[in-house]
Amino acid sequence: MKKHIDHAIKALQETQFDIASLQEDVELLIDVATGKAHHLYSEGLCPAEVEGFDARNSDCPVCCAIARLQGRPLSKNQRKEAVNA
Numbered sequence: 001m002k003k004h005i006d007h008a009i010k011a012l013q014e015t016q017f018d019i020a021s022l023q024e025d026v027e028l029l030i031d032v033a034t035g036k037a038h039h040l041y042s043e044g045l046c047p048a049e050v051e052g053f054d055a056r057n058s059d060c061p062v063c064c065a066i067a068r069l070q071g072r073p074l075s076k077n078q079r080k081e082a083v084n085a
């Protein structure tokens with residue numbers, strides 16, 4: 001049993017999974033879903049029918065949260081990311 005626990009602890013320590021960051025991202029997306037927060041939609045870089053649903057703007061906190069949750073964090077200079085490209 002101890003061996004399994006040690007293995008689980010080691011796996012958790014090795015992962016880059018950040019629970020606090022995950023919770024903040026989910027809370028932000030809940031705010032978007034309930035209308036309390038919105039994408040920036042500046043320069044048309046946020047996901048939409050015209051830009052494409054995989055478009056991301058690294059200046060938009062909502063886009064950044066989506067990208068982190070999808071496991072593809074946006075770099076600061078990355079203006080637009082087509083996630084499934």
Ligand SMILES: [Zn+2]
Nearest residue numbers: 039046060063
């Ligand atoms: Zn956005």
